[in-house]
Amino acid sequence: MKQVGLEAIAFDIPEHYINLHDLALARGIDPAKFTKGLGQLEMAVATAAEDPVVLAIGAASRALRNFSIDPRSIGLLIVGTESSVDQSKALSSFLHEHLGLSSECRNFEVKHACYGAMAGVSMATDWILSGRARGKKALVVSADIARYGLLTPGEPTQGAGSVAMVISESPSLLSFHTERQGFYSKQVMDFWRPNYSKDAFADGHFSMECYLEALSSSYAMYAKTEMGMAKSFGAALYHAPFVKMAQKAHVRLWELSHGATCEAGSANLVQAKDDYERRVAPYLELNARVGNIYTGALFLSLLCYLEKAEKSAMPISLFSYGSGCVAEFSSMSLLKPLREFPGYEASVSLLAKRKKISIPEYEAIMGDCAKMDSNNFKPQQSFPLSRKLLYRGCVDHQRIYS
Ligand code: HMG
16 A cells, blocks of 8 residues: 655744743632643743734745745645634635645645644545545645633633644655544534634533543544554654643553553552653643644644654554544554754744743733734734734735735
């Protein structure tokens, strides 16, 4: 069977962030609840000039540039997002123009909560396997701004960012195990964002149950013949709305692959958590410092893995969850770690360029962003940005970028 996999990956994040310790103090909450209870340290804050289009273009241009990929080689562009800027026009069409992709390159937007980008990766893989790509590559981009609103339980689990990936039949980073996948779908009201609201609504504790049920079922389908196979993954990567969710997920996967339960205080739980420290925690550093970026959260962890992985690494697993809900369990093998690519910009250098803001400044940005999709809107200029491309506002019902 043809090899399909990842040829390029890059991300983009807003230029400002807050410290979750500061947020907890401002909300009268013990900071340990956010930093240890949820596992989050910092949270990316997008100004109104950094909308999902701007972030997506930032990540996609970086992926093409850093891996010297000719835009004319892209035959399919898919953007997975749940922060769409228009009900009809696809976010991908802004990228198509800005990246200078060929008019023969199809483009569209996919939505299923946080699963959108994984859906894109899966579709791109099938497109290449079918032979219809005829040597062309697919560009799959996740772009989201996660918002629950001020003073909500979801507030410390917000974030913003984009991850862009090139999928091709000449992969240099990862090769996908296309012969085995596990899926799960069920209609649940765990998390949603109605058309009239910029902020998402969540039944938070129920959403964690739905996530874990989706993990159990999709892993069962993935491992139909060999339930213990998760033991052989070198790393297990999860959709991480917050770091602690990945820990809960890994304890569940440990139970499934060992055919045992992890009761509170049990030796099994200690073993499962030790295993989490080895195979999961090292790859959640970006997630802890950026927050939930919805469709891109799993791929942020993948990028972190690709920065740290050893050459001889064993296969890895990926679990994607989209509320509502749908899930996919899949696996991949490492070809080459990111540090071996000369043009690669380490993620720490992007994080180091960010500016920390105070909680009142974050609240002012949230206020500005609440109006950003209305006609005649102009982003406030109070938070200068160094990036070149910005969302300038909406004039005559059209979004302006320059
Ligand atoms: P909450 O209910 O305020 O928090 O909000 P909690 O009371 O459950 O506490 C959180 C953790 O902190 C607990 O840890 C506490 O024990 C601990 P656990 O027991 O679960 O291990 N804790 C402390 N630890 C140390 N010191 C302390 C302290 N106090 C408490 N002093 C909740 C939490 C996640 C519900 C909320 O943030 C929320 O609603 N978030 C949004 C929903 C969400 O992220 N769901 C995740 C699963 S669904 C999903 O992943 C899909 C999603 O990405 C959307 C999509 O698909 O598009 C969300």
